Amino acid sequence: MIARPVRIDALSLMPRLPWPLPALLAWAAAWLVYLGLQGRVVPVAALVVACAVGTAASVLGQGWWRRGLIATGFPLSLALSGAASVPAWAWLVPLALLLLVYPLNAWRDAPLFPTPHDALRGLSAAVALPTGARVLDAGCGLGDGLLALRRVYPAARLEGVEWSVPLRLLCALRCPWATVRRGDLWHDDWSGYAMVYLFQRPESMARAAAKAQAEMAAGTWLVSLAFEVPGATPHARLQPDGGHAVWVYRMGGQPVASRPAAAL
Ligand SMILES: C[S@@+](CC[C@H](N)C(=O)[O-])C[C@H]1O[C@@H](n2cnc3c(N)ncnc32)[C@H](O)[C@@H]1O
Numbered sequence: 001m002i003a004r005p006v007r008i009d010a011l012s013l014m015p016r017l018p019w020p021l022p023a024l025l026a027w028a029a030a031w032l033v034y035l036g037l038q039g040r041v042v043p044v045a046a047l048v049v050a051c052a053v054g055t056a057a058s059v060l061g062q063g064w065w066r067r068g069l070i071a072t073g074f075p076l077s078l079a080l081s082g083a084a085s086v087p088a089w090a091w092l093v094p095l096a097l098l099l100l101v102y103p104l105n106a107w108r109d110a111p112l113f114p115t116p117h118d119a120l121r122g123l124s125a126a127v128a129l130p131t132g133a134r135v136l137d138a139g140c141g142l143g144d145g146l147l148a149l150r151r152v153y154p155a156a157r158l159e160g161v162e163w164s165v166p167l168r169l170l171c172a173l174r175c176p177w178a179t180v181r182r183g184d185l186w187h188d189d190w191s192g193y194a195m196v197y198l199f200q201r202p203e204s205m206a207r208a209a210a211k212a213q214a215e216m217a218a219g220t221w222l223v224s225l226a227f228e229v230p231g232a233t234p235h236a237r238l239q240p241d242g243g244h245a246v247w248v249y250r251m252g253g254q255p256v257a258s259r260p261a262a263a264l
Contacts, residue, residue, distance in 0.1 A: 026057035030074035114144030133194035218252025
């Protein structure tokens with residue numbers, strides 16, 4: 001039996017800081033990095049590294065306005081201060097970094113919002129998986145879904161696929177026990193998985209159900225945090241501690257998306 005991991009990392013703790021502390025810390029860190037690099041590297045490199053710090057820290061913000069403020073606070077304050085002697089094109093760096101972390105393609109499905117710590121509590125009681133079962137977090141972001149899955153299925157083989165390059169790299173660092181790939185969740189083959197986990201958008205759920213029904217074997221599982229498959233009857237609906245609902249669908253039999261809705 002694999003021991004339950006006890007892991008506390010900075011990314012898990014930082015989102016709980018009260019607003020605007022995450023922004024103030026991120027801006028201060030970016031400024032410190034920028035000032036610390038003065039005279040050591042060319043000004044553009046200092047701008048790039050400091051903006052990267054601010055953009056990376058933006059994932060600590062809850063909601064789009066806060067993320068945008070965290071990411072843009074440093075370059076805006078630098079521009080207003082007039083302290084930077086960089087070419088005009090260098091001001092596109094913050095925008096490029098934002099697009100790297102939040103690629104437009106991923107926005108169609110879901111931008112980054114992490115699975116809360118205990119969101120999947122009770123899932124293993126509703127669905128037992130054999131040791132070594134392959135479980136995919138489709139759109140794994142920074143790895144919070146994989147961490148939550150590992151808490152409930154410590155003996156599963158966990159995999160993640162993520163479109164954003166930096167998020168995929170950070171996820172692989174946070175989840176070295178998982179196989180984390182860069183790719184498009186819609187182009188992935190789900191046929192080998194015992195469970196596919198999603199935290200996407202309501203609009204994505206019909207498409208995800210159709211894909212799961214077409215590719216996954218009978219008796220396997222599609223699990224969605226917060227968003228249900230429209231018009232489908234779940235095998236179970238969990239609601240740990242009043243958080244997001246966890247919708248559990250069993251593959252096989254009638255197409256998942258064509259069953260009539262049923263009150264639970
Ligand atoms: C709401 S977040 C969930 C992250 C992670 N699953 C979790 O629960 O903590 C959605 C993630 O899906 C990613 N994503 C969106 N569309 C995608 C696609 N087509 N292929 C791969 N990843 C995608 C986004 O970049 C984002 O990181």
